[in-house]
Amino acid sequence: MTTTATIDSQNLSERLCSAAPPRVLDVRTPGEFETAHIAGAYNVPLDLLREHRDEIIKHLDDEVVLVCRSGQRAAQAEESLRNAGLTNVHILDGGIVAWESAGFAVNRGTPRWDLERQVRLVAGSIVLTSILGSVAAPKLKWLAAGVGGGLTFAALSNTCAMGMLLAKLPYNRGATCDAPTVVAQLIGSPVAQKVG
Template sequence: MTAAAIDSHHLNELLGSSSPPQVIDVRSPGEFETTHIAGTLNVPTDLLQQHRDELVAHLTRDVVLVCHSGQRAMKAQESLRTSGFDHARVLVGGVSAWEAAGFTVNRGRQRWGLERQVRLVAGSIVMTSVLSSIAAPRLKWIAAAIGGGLTVASLTNTCAMGMALAKLPYNSSATPDARTVISQLAGSSVERKGQLTGQLD
């Protein structure tokens, strides 16, 4: 385990301590609504990237970034580092590992996670184009294009298909805006300062 990462058991201990970290879930609002760790603040990756400097200005304590498996959280961590915030750790294995460890989550309307949706769509397109290429050989290049896209997604740690799927009605949910998120972070900062003052008194 590196200083830039944290496992589920350690996070659970910290959340029960007198100085809990700020947990930020960078998944889409739909995924967050489906399953999330209690007390987590939803800041989707695209929102975090667009307003990272404003958000960083209100991050006054250690942060743990969470997504489904850890990949998007690592991307968010890199984004925060470019704005000079080095106190963000990634939950290893994401919400999946948290649940697997037996820790509780808040549940809402159930839907497939974005990464699972990407696997379904990409796999279906590849299988269909390969089978169809028996009659129309040129269709095999569709499968090649999907394979190339997945390779690029892996190398760049981005996923155009995932971002597109996140905008579908199936994945829709109340999307947090920057002002609301910053307000929540500011309120959290005030509460934290009050706790520290109480401890010092």
């Protein structure tokens, strides 16, 4: 059994300023990435990483640090990369939330809601609407039960079908976030920019 290698924000900041900085892969949606990301990070959304893992890891011979909002998606990405044979993988402990809380700089763009907040809004809206609607149409309560069951399964399996669906919406997709673009960035871009 492999233990997950984590790195804290201070250690990552120091490594980014070293002569051989790690590659930082941010596995959040392009919308989340555009809102705020670590300078020099590459946006490789979790679903894209899973789908094109073998193509992407051909260009990851350096140490890799995975970043997401709080660490859950990065853990899934880490498992996928390790299963493909990549061993020099770390997860930023606490994700971008911990990075910002520690006072480290991020590049900011258009503010957007993170994926977890979107899931809470959609799930809560469906439950509220179906319960209120069940006054007139009693069978609508089963829609609320279905959402509750889906959320329970999501917690137990550490996956989220609603989150995966929301990640595909135009709001969360970037215009240039596809496998060829990501590979081109990994090949042609500097490994990392210095963090201020």
